[in-house]
Amino acid sequence: MSTTIKDIARETGLALATISKYINGGTVRPQNKKQIDEAIRKLNYVPRNTARGLRSSKTYRIGLVCGPPNNPHNAFLLSKIENIMRAHGYSLTFMSGDKYKEHVNKFVPHMLRSGIDGLIITSFSLNQDICSAVEHAKIPVVELEEHSNFHRTDYVQTSCTSGAYEIVEYLIKMGHQKIALVNGSPASYTACERKKGYLRALEDYNIPVNPDYIIAENYANDFGYQAMQKLWNLPERPTAVFSANYTLCLGIYEAIYSLGIRIPEDLSVVSFDDFELSMLLSPQLTAVRQPLAGLAEQACGLLLRRMNGDYSDFPRTIRLKPECIYRDSVRDLFSDAK
Known part of the structure; x- marks a missing residue:
């Protein structure tokens, strides 16, 4: 016999009305939400x-x-x-x-x-x-x-500009001024936001923008590889590179290995996006970590409300704050100069 919301009610001790409200997209207390989700998984409830x-x-x-x-x-x-x-x-x-x-x-x-x-x-x-x-x-x-x-539509995003600003500011505070950006398409909203944070950090610290250090086309792995090759062939090489996403970073690392570049001795590397591979690299990668679970939860929550007729705050824009994770891929040029 299939599981019903009465079984969920017995498992959680919550009222049927509370469980029904949640399953149909309504808002319930966080503790109730946690109990219902756990019961749904445990009892394999399928509406x-x-x-x-x-x-x-x-x-x-x-x-x-x-x-x-x-x-x-x-x-x-x-x-x-x-x-x-x-x-x-x-x-x-x-x-x-x-x-x-x-x-x-x-x-x-x-x-x-x-x-x-x-x-x-x-x-x-x-x-x-x-x-x-x-x-x-x-x-x-x-x-x-x-x-x-x-x-008009609802929109959920990581605050890309603030995340990019913080990671580039960190490079600057570690003594870097020759900072390259490998970015996605100029038509991409997230790429534009990440470039905005990069440029704002340079401006705030009075660092001139070198157009040769900004390479933007798409978020593909092979473009990251090509961009890194191009940067390393410049007459004046950057001391640090900021990859605007994880896939680009994989291509950048592939080029770094093929060129025999040492991290961070020859080049410091940071990336937007942080996954398990960041900790497996040697040295471990400094990166901007996006709140992916929060993004998914906010998007689903908004959609469920709209599908149930709640447009009280439409259209809504939600931006979640990322977190910079500082590891070993950035060289401290100030310490080296002492």
Whole structure:
């Protein structure tokens, strides 16, 4: 016999109304939320969406468009969003943008025709025609990280500008002035925000901007490799490089190894994004850690509220603060000069 919310109530000792409110996207106390989530996992509770859908005209499916799932950043967000939405009775229809934007432009209309109650878009920007089609379908949308061409929508992001500023300021305080930036596309909102933080730090410390030290094209691994090769062939090499994301950093490290560059003796390296590999590298990588769990929770929470008709604070922008993790990949030039 399948588990019901009565079983959840017996397991948690909470009222049926509280459990029903939470499962249907309502806000409950944090302690109650924790108890319900634990009971759902323990009892393998799956809401009976067919009956619910007949009563409410809902499909209990949401769409998710994001970057390639072989990237640990995207993989974490995908897993976290799926787990949260499943706990609230929603299945996930997933599409990876990867390098093939035309696939997304075909698949999003397919999502709409098949029936979804809401859409989360992360690490990807949709074109104007697709945004118009989604708006015409009158379903709620939450954008996570990147901005698309929607007229108005909810938006959740790490405060990229402040994270980039803090990590570049750290390099400056360690004596570096020749600081390079390897960044994503100028059309990317997150890339623009990270560049803004980089430039603001240089400006605040009266360090001239060297255009040769700013290389921006996309967030791909191979571009990181090419950019590092280009930087090391400059007549005046940088003493530090700031990688704007994890995938770029992998390419940068590949080039560093092939060129025989020593970290941090020859070059200091910092990155936006922090994963397990940062601690496995030798020396360990100094990086900006994004609050990925918080991003997913905020995006799902907003979407659940909108799907349940709560537009009291629409459109809302939420920015979460990142954390800089200081390790051993930065050389202290001031100490060396003593």
